[in-house]
Amino acid sequence: MEDQIKISEFKTTEDMAKFWDSHDITDFEGELTEVQEPVFKLVPGRVISVMLDTEQYKGLKSIADQKNISASLLVNEWIIKHIEEETTNLHSG
Numbered sequence: 001m002e003d004q005i006k007i008s009e010f011k012t013t014e015d016m017a018k019f020w021d022s023h024d025i026t027d028f029e030g031e032l033t034e035v036q037e038p039v040f041k042l043v044p045g046r047v048i049s050v051m052l053d054t055e056q057y058k059g060l061k062s063i064a065d066q067k068n069i070s071a072s073l074l075v076n077e078w079i080i081k082h083i084e085e086e087t088t089n090l091h092s093g
Helices: 013-021 024-032 053-068 071-092
Strands: none
Touching: 053 071
16 A cells, blocks of 8 residues: 655645645544634735736736746736846946
């Protein structure tokens, strides 16, 4: 019989999502415990909309699928990276 897989400890919600995308919660019923406090806290922020044409969206979705993340998360990562790069360039130039 194969060793029982244990629920991993997660450093990020993305790690947790990847784990549960490839595992079935019913396989871990013996490890589950009810929690009284919220596990996730809403991080204050702002939501913006970005208009893409169909081909741009298809390209975005294709890249996100290859990385096994959502298109929204990919756009978020790109924006954060670009802001950091631009901020660094503004302060060094």
